[in-house]
Structures are given as C-alpha cells and as structure tokens.
Amino acid sequence: MFAVRRNFLRGPLRVTQCGPSLGSGYKVLDLVRCKSTYIPSPDSVYKKPKSKEQIAREKHEADLKSDNWIIRYGAIARSEKFSKALTKYILAAYVVFILYGLNYTKKLYKKDKELEDISAKIDMGVANEYELLRYKELKNTLRTRDVEKLKQYQKIIEKDGTENLDKITLENNDQNKINEKILPARDTTDFYEMKAEEYDEGVSFEEMMIRMGKRRKWLMKHCKGDVLEVACGTGRNIKYLDPTKINSITFLDASEKMMEITNKKFREALPNFKKCAFVVGKAEDLIDLNSKETPVKYDTIVEAFGLCSHHDPVKSLKNFAELLKPGGRIILLEHGRGSYDTINKILDDRAEKRLKTWGCRWNLDIGEILDDSGLDVVEERRTHFGTTWCIVAKRKGDGKKKEEIGFFEKYLGASVKSRIESFTNDGKKQDSLQATHNKPTSETSK
Ligand SMILES: C[S@@+](CC[C@H](N)C(=O)[O-])C[C@H]1O[C@@H](n2cnc3c(N)ncnc32)[C@H](O)[C@@H]1O
Known part of the structure; x- marks a missing residue:
C-alpha cells in the first residue's frame, strides 16, 4: 500500500519505486510531474523533506549568527548550552547579591557607628568642627560651604595623617557672603x-x-x-x-x-x-x-x-x-x-x-x-x-511625626537607635551644627 500526496503537484503523476521490497514494503520515493513516460535518471537524488526539528535547528543556528543583537541574544538564551549553564548563572548572581548585601550592611554599620560616636560627642559638647561636618555628611545635609570646608579638612588629614582636628577651625565660605554675584x-x-x-x-x-x-x-x-x-x-x-x-x-x-x-x-x-x-x-x-x-x-x-x-x-x-x-x-x-x-x-x-x-x-x-x-x-x-x-x-x-519618616529612613537607612532618635528631641545637635558656622575662627589651618 502506498499513499500519494499530490496537492503541490500539477499534471498527471507517476510514482517511481525502487528497493527490493514490494507489497507492504512499498515506499513512495519520488513524485514527478510528467508529460509523457517518466524515465528515472540513475543520478536522481532523493531529497527528504525537512522535519520540523531540523527547520527549527537551522533557524536557531541562523539566529545565533544574526546581526541583530536582540535576535542573537534571544537565540543564545534559548540554546541548550545556556539552559544547562543557567543554574550556574543563577547561583553566581545569588552569590553576588549576598556579597553586595553584606558589603552594604557593613558600610551601614560603619556609618551608624560613626554617627553614634559623633552624636555622643555632640551631646557632650565636645565635637570638633570636622566631626560636625562629618555628621552632616552622614546625614546627607551638607551645604555648598560645608562641602568646601570638608574638602579642606580631608586634605589636612591626608597631609598630616591625623584625625585629631580639635584645635582647627577653618574659615567659613558662606556663599551668600563671599559670592559677589549674590x-x-x-x-x-x-x-x-x-x-x-x-x-x-x-x-x-x-x-x-x-x-x-x-x-x-x-x-x-x-x-x-x-x-x-x-x-x-x-x-x-x-x-x-x-x-x-x-x-x-x-x-x-x-x-x-x-x-x-x-x-x-x-x-x-x-x-x-x-x-x-x-x-x-x-x-x-x-x-x-x-x-x-x-x-x-x-x-x-x-x-x-x-x-x-x-x-x-x-x-x-x-x-x-x-x-x-x-x-x-x-x-x-x-x-x-x-x-x-x-x-x-x-x-x-x-x-x-x-x-x-x-x-x-x-x-x-x-x-x-x-x-x-x-x-x-x-x-x-x-x-x-x-x-x-x-x-x-x-x-x-x-520630634518628627510618623508620616514624616520616609521609607528608606524607616527600614534601610539607619540603625534602630537613630530611628528612635529621629522621633525624639535632637535639639542639642541642631544647636551644635548651627554653631559650626557661627564660631569665630580660632585657628586657621595653614
Ligand atoms: C516675590 S513677592 C512674592 C509674593 C507671593 N508670596 C507670591 O508667591 O507671589 C515678595 C513679597 O514679599 C514681600 N516682602 C518683601 N520683604 C518683606 C518682609 N521683610 N516682610 C514681609 N514681606 C516682605 C513683598 O512686599 C512681596 O509682596
């Protein structure tokens, strides 16, 4: 028995056959359109129709070579090699994420520790000008004049290798006073x-x-x-x-x-x-x-x-x-x-x-x-x-009202202690911070 699909052929059909087996072993090998008697050529090559899988494989290979990077990366992401490596990539990303988180927490802890130390000094009224500026820096409240001053302090620290800046008070650079255009x-x-x-x-x-x-x-x-x-x-x-x-x-x-x-x-x-x-x-x-x-x-x-x-x-x-x-x-x-x-x-x-x-x-x-x-x-x-x-x-x-504490401050930005502090009285610190700019210059760094 054999079946002939002829929807893509026009004209009378002949079926060629070859191979030793007949009867149930009959195979359709080639369908040709013929006008007269069909004589199969001894060189005729049998072209097997492509399977779906083969078509897909060829398309994928072409996509891998595509000039369009979206298509190319899409093909890479679909590749078997990538799928196998995916677990490794996910694990690597997870490790990077954990390391980043640890580093972030470490920095946060260091920042909190410094804030705590300076806070204690401010409370005792013994913080020097550099520490008051660092406090503002850690709280993200530096003004232009503070940035300038802090830079000068950092230069001194780098040059002298000292953090003992108790006796140093730098000249103010108040923009509203020194900028002639104001x-x-x-x-x-x-x-x-x-x-x-x-x-x-x-x-x-x-x-x-x-x-x-x-x-x-x-x-x-x-x-x-x-x-x-x-x-x-x-x-x-x-x-x-x-x-x-x-x-x-x-x-x-x-x-x-x-x-x-x-x-x-x-x-x-x-x-x-x-x-x-x-x-x-x-x-x-x-x-x-x-x-x-x-x-x-x-x-x-x-x-x-x-x-x-x-x-x-x-x-x-x-x-x-x-x-x-x-x-x-x-x-x-x-x-x-x-x-x-x-x-x-x-x-x-x-x-x-x-x-x-x-x-x-x-x-x-x-x-x-x-x-x-x-x-x-x-x-x-x-x-x-x-x-x-x-x-x-x-x-x-x-004190701050609850609705005035932002998400970052509430959950990520600071330690529990400083969060509690933000609800309560921090007037002392404000006094000291304000004094940073009202202090007479006692000693100016050379
Ligand atoms: C730029 S206008 C702003 C007006 C208004 N607030 C607005 O948003 O359109 C400045 C206003 O401040 C007033 N003003 C200036 N110096 C003032 C002072 N020392 N005390 C109270 N009002 C003052 C002026 O009279 C003027 O009406």
Missing part, C-alpha cells in the same frame, strides 16, 4: 508698592510654563489650624487653600498695595470665612508685631518666594520658629541656587537684572539661610534643576 539684601517695600498692580500679570506666564501651580498646591495643602502666610504678596496661594482644614488665617506683607490685592482676592474667594487678618508689616518685626501679653502662635507658617526679598531672611525664619506652636510646621516654597554650576552661573549673571525687574535675589543659597536660622529641616525637595526649594521645617527640639 547681591546684598535690601528693603524691597517701596519696590513692591510700585510693582503691585502689574505683579500678577507679570509672573503668570512664567509660573504657568514651569507649572508652579503644582508647587503652590503642595505648599497650601500643609495649612491646618491657625495659619500665618508671610510675604503673601497678591494672594496667589489663596486659590489652593482648603478652608475646612484651617481655624484662622493671618496674611502678612510689607507692601500695603500688595496686601490690598490679597484682601480683595480672599474676600471674593471665601466671603464667609471670618477668622482672617491682614497685617502690613515685615517678617523681621513679627515678634514686635505680636501681642506681648498673649502672643498668638501658629500651627502652620507658610511663605512663597519671600526669603529672596527680605532684608534679613535668617531673622525672619528665627521669628517663625518663635511663633510656632509645639508640633507646628514652617512650609517654604522658595527659589535660590540650583544643583548645577551651569544653572548657578546663569542665575549669577542675571542676578542684577532679576533684582531690578522683580525685586528678588534669585541666586541665594537657601540651604545656608535655613542652617543659619537653626530650623530643623524635616523635608527638603528641590525641582527645576534644584532652583525651586520645597521645605518643611520644624522648631529644633520638636
């Missing part, structure tokens, strides 16, 4: 009196382009309880205020004309909200403006783009801290120096023009101002190449 602070009240009418129209486009509304929303979502908004300007944040979360709100601005616009906007937006006050005055005079007998304190103090136009931004922040209720927060949305030299150069080169146009010093090192004010920064986020600073700060001595 212009001196000035009273901007008259400037904003003149600018008030055109302010909103002037800044709207720029703010829209850099999506500043989103940051203002972030700022105002923190408002709760009794709120003070400093340097409120024309009340650009009012539309992001949730009146159901606040008990009262006080607006403060040095310019009367700016304040009039805020007042109008607030009355229009929230006509039924009665617990509001509009104060014309300076942030630097906040303590004097407050009642001596029954000073008003706040749960939230917010400020947007105000520090750059204050006469004394450090004093303003110190006043905020004094007016804060325990557990209260200071929320700042500011602009200042960025995270990249090229950006800072642009800010520096245009600082004078900016001051003339908008009355602000947009190239200030906000980090330095924060550190000098002695506030404890709970959250610091920077956008727009680091030039927009979103800050949540608290009075030193106040």
Whole structure:
C-alpha cells in the first residue's frame, strides 16, 4: 500500500519505486510531474523533506549568527548550552547579591557607628568642627560651604595623617557672603508698592510654563489650624487653600498695595470665612508685631518666594520658629541656587537684572539661610534643576511625626537607635551644627 500526496503537484503523476521490497514494503520515493513516460535518471537524488526539528535547528543556528543583537541574544538564551549553564548563572548572581548585601550592611554599620560616636560627642559638647561636618555628611545635609570646608579638612588629614582636628577651625565660605554675584539684601517695600498692580500679570506666564501651580498646591495643602502666610504678596496661594482644614488665617506683607490685592482676592474667594487678618508689616518685626501679653502662635507658617526679598531672611525664619506652636510646621516654597554650576552661573549673571525687574535675589543659597536660622529641616525637595526649594521645617527640639519618616529612613537607612532618635528631641545637635558656622575662627589651618 502506498499513499500519494499530490496537492503541490500539477499534471498527471507517476510514482517511481525502487528497493527490493514490494507489497507492504512499498515506499513512495519520488513524485514527478510528467508529460509523457517518466524515465528515472540513475543520478536522481532523493531529497527528504525537512522535519520540523531540523527547520527549527537551522533557524536557531541562523539566529545565533544574526546581526541583530536582540535576535542573537534571544537565540543564545534559548540554546541548550545556556539552559544547562543557567543554574550556574543563577547561583553566581545569588552569590553576588549576598556579597553586595553584606558589603552594604557593613558600610551601614560603619556609618551608624560613626554617627553614634559623633552624636555622643555632640551631646557632650565636645565635637570638633570636622566631626560636625562629618555628621552632616552622614546625614546627607551638607551645604555648598560645608562641602568646601570638608574638602579642606580631608586634605589636612591626608597631609598630616591625623584625625585629631580639635584645635582647627577653618574659615567659613558662606556663599551668600563671599559670592559677589549674590547681591546684598535690601528693603524691597517701596519696590513692591510700585510693582503691585502689574505683579500678577507679570509672573503668570512664567509660573504657568514651569507649572508652579503644582508647587503652590503642595505648599497650601500643609495649612491646618491657625495659619500665618508671610510675604503673601497678591494672594496667589489663596486659590489652593482648603478652608475646612484651617481655624484662622493671618496674611502678612510689607507692601500695603500688595496686601490690598490679597484682601480683595480672599474676600471674593471665601466671603464667609471670618477668622482672617491682614497685617502690613515685615517678617523681621513679627515678634514686635505680636501681642506681648498673649502672643498668638501658629500651627502652620507658610511663605512663597519671600526669603529672596527680605532684608534679613535668617531673622525672619528665627521669628517663625518663635511663633510656632509645639508640633507646628514652617512650609517654604522658595527659589535660590540650583544643583548645577551651569544653572548657578546663569542665575549669577542675571542676578542684577532679576533684582531690578522683580525685586528678588534669585541666586541665594537657601540651604545656608535655613542652617543659619537653626530650623530643623524635616523635608527638603528641590525641582527645576534644584532652583525651586520645597521645605518643611520644624522648631529644633520638636520630634518628627510618623508620616514624616520616609521609607528608606524607616527600614534601610539607619540603625534602630537613630530611628528612635529621629522621633525624639535632637535639639542639642541642631544647636551644635548651627554653631559650626557661627564660631569665630580660632585657628586657621595653614
Ligand atoms: C516675590 S513677592 C512674592 C509674593 C507671593 N508670596 C507670591 O508667591 O507671589 C515678595 C513679597 O514679599 C514681600 N516682602 C518683601 N520683604 C518683606 C518682609 N521683610 N516682610 C514681609 N514681606 C516682605 C513683598 O512686599 C512681596 O509682596
């Protein structure tokens, strides 16, 4: 018996046969299209159709030589050799992972140990300036001036091979003082009196382009309880205020004309909200403006783009801290120096023009101002190449709230001890860290 598949042939068919066996041993060897009598050639080669496996093998071999690396690596991954080696690769990756984990834990332990040692010294009031800077470095809170100083200390350590730096205090490199492109602070009240009418129209486009509304929303979502908004300007944040979360709100601005616009906007937006006050005055005079007998304190103090136009931004922040209720927060949305030299150069080169146009010093090192004010920064986020600073700060001595402890800090970043510490009072350390920059230079390294 034999079967003939003829769907791919046209014309009459002949079946050739060969081999000794006939009958049930008959095999179809070749099918040829023939017009007349078919005479098989003695040289005719029998071409066996390729099996599926063979086709797949040939394709795989071609893939292994492919110019396309995705196809090539795909073929390698499918190869038998690779499959056999896979167990070895997985084991190797596992070993690498374990080694990396051990190394990471070792580093973390070393860091924690150093932090603990310096913390103890800070508590005893015997930490030297280098150790205070190391503490900031380990906590990731170094400012530009600290980085410069730390580099100098490291050079001394390398040169002298000593870590005993107790008698050395280096010159400060405060960017806000030594950078001539950061212009001196000035009273901007008259400037904003003149600018008030055109302010909103002037800044709207720029703010829209850099999506500043989103940051203002972030700022105002923190408002709760009794709120003070400093340097409120024309009340650009009012539309992001949730009146159901606040008990009262006080607006403060040095310019009367700016304040009039805020007042109008607030009355229009929230006509039924009665617990509001509009104060014309300076942030630097906040303590004097407050009642001596029954000073008003706040749960939230917010400020947007105000520090750059204050006469004394450090004093303003110190006043905020004094007016804060325990557990209260200071929320700042500011602009200042960025995270990249090229950006800072642009800010520096245009600082004078900016001051003339908008009355602000947009190239200030906000980090330095924060550190000098002695506030404890709970959250610091920077956008727009680091030039927009979103800050949540608290009075030193106040503990962090649970929701303010990030995932990394909670689970990976530090030892249990330092985690507990972050919940509790670390005012002493803040005092010492602040003193790093207020110390008179007793001895300058040669
Ligand atoms: C750049 S505007 C910012 C206004 C507003 N916060 C905003 O985000 O649009 C600066 C504001 O700070 C006010 N200002 C400047 N120095 C101040 C001071 N020492 N105390 C209070 N307000 C001040 C100005 O009058 C002006 O309204």
